[in-house]
Amino acid sequence: MTTRNSTKDYLVLVLKGMGMGAADVVPGVSGGTIAFITGIYEELINSIKSVNLKTVKLLFTGRLAAFWKAVNGNFLAALLLGIAISIFSLAKGLSYLLHNYPILVWSFFFGLIVASAVYVARAIKEWDWKSVIALIAGIAVAFYITIISPAEANTTWWFIFLSGSIAICAMILPGISGSFILVLLGMYRFILDAVGDLNFAVLGIFMVGAAIGIIAFSNLLSWLLKNYHNLTVAVLAGFMVGSLNKVWPWKKITETFIDRHGEVKSLAETNILPGTYEQITGNSPFLMGAIILAIAGFALIFVIEGLTSKK
Numbered sequence: 001m002t003t004r005n006s007t008k009d010y011l012v013l014v015l016k017g018m019g020m021g022a023a024d025v026v027p028g029v030s031g032g033t034i035a036f037i038t039g040i041y042e043e044l045i046n047s048i049k050s051v052n053l054k055t056v057k058l059l060f061t062g063r064l065a066a067f068w069k070a071v072n073g074n075f076l077a078a079l080l081l082g083i084a085i086s087i088f089s090l091a092k093g094l095s096y097l098l099h100n101y102p103i104l105v106w107s108f109f110f111g112l113i114v115a116s117a118v119y120v121a122r123a124i125k126e127w128d129w130k131s132v133i134a135l136i137a138g139i140a141v142a143f144y145i146t147i148i149s150p151a152e153a154n155t156t157w158w159f160i161f162l163s164g165s166i167a168i169c170a171m172i173l174p175g176i177s178g179s180f181i182l183v184l185l186g187m188y189r190f191i192l193d194a195v196g197d198l199n200f201a202v203l204g205i206f207m208v209g210a211a212i213g214i215i216a217f218s219n220l221l222s223w224l225l226k227n228y229h230n231l232t233v234a235v236l237a238g239f240m241v242g243s244l245n246k247v248w249p250w251k252k253i254t255e256t257f258i259d260r261h262g263e264v265k266s267l268a269e270t271n272i273l274p275g276t277y278e279q280i281t282g283n284s285p286f287l288m289g290a291i292i293l294a295i296a297g298f299a300l301i302f303v304i305e306g307l308t309s310k311k
Contacts, residue, residue, distance in 0.1 A: 018082040108296065
């Protein structure tokens with residue numbers, strides 16, 4: 001664990017948490033990627049993994065100080081504070097932008113993911129045929145997931161709990177977006193609205209599922225990174241490349257459905273070129289703005305990396 005003694009150290013950690021929270025809100029970008037870039041990923045996984053039966057026993061026997069030290073409590077608390085600040089401050093704004101300027105928003109996400117894939121792939125210490133196969137397998141699996149038709153939101157308590165358990169596992173992986181998993185489960189807008197409306201009943205169930213899911217999954221992830229580092233990272237980089245199919249800004253809706261509120265929703269989409277999009281929809285493809293934002297998203301990852309490396 002990294003030793004931190006000053007308030008400044010923890011303020012920097014809160015800022016890193018805010019970066020993770022901002023990434024986790026968008027469907028396609030992973031908070032784990034931000035943790036990876038800012039140099040706290042391994043400490044994050046080990047801290048989460050330390051929440052087990054042994055440390056929980058310390059909590060329930062009243063040894064609070066020992067429990068807090070064992071789970072690296074100061075680190076987790078500062079990080080969670082930053083994540084919460086971002087999620088609750090960005091949810092409504094992002095929902096508005098996705099509804100009114102989807103092409104520009106998805107273009108920015110596209111650039112972010114391309115740069116994140118490059119960054120994560122650079123962490124592979126040695127490329128060999130196994131790593132290449134792992135990369136291709138990751139691309140294929142992610143691409144297949146992106147062409148699966150998203151489900152309609154299931155708002156029963158058990159599915160909200162399950163969504164939290166699955167999404168949180170993706171959120172801590174550098175390369176897989178928890179928000180993207182929520183999109184596939186049909187729960188993204190439902191959870192985003194719950195955050196914006198401060199629906200604590202829904203958020204409480206979701207967070208309990210997330211807590212259980214992340215503790216269980218962190219042990220598996222730690223083992224994989226320790227024993228099969230190159231293969232694991234290659235698969236993660238592949239996931240990111242394969243997911244680009246989902247965040248391509250220009251889409252043609254090929255199938256719709258009517259949700260329980262009587263609203264027409266997109267069920268299936270196919271990627272098209274900007275010119276084709278304009279011909280079909282009659283709307284502007286925002287091509288120049290999309291290119292600028294994609295470049296900005298790409299550059300942002302390496303700006304963060306540069307600032308972290310200097311520090």
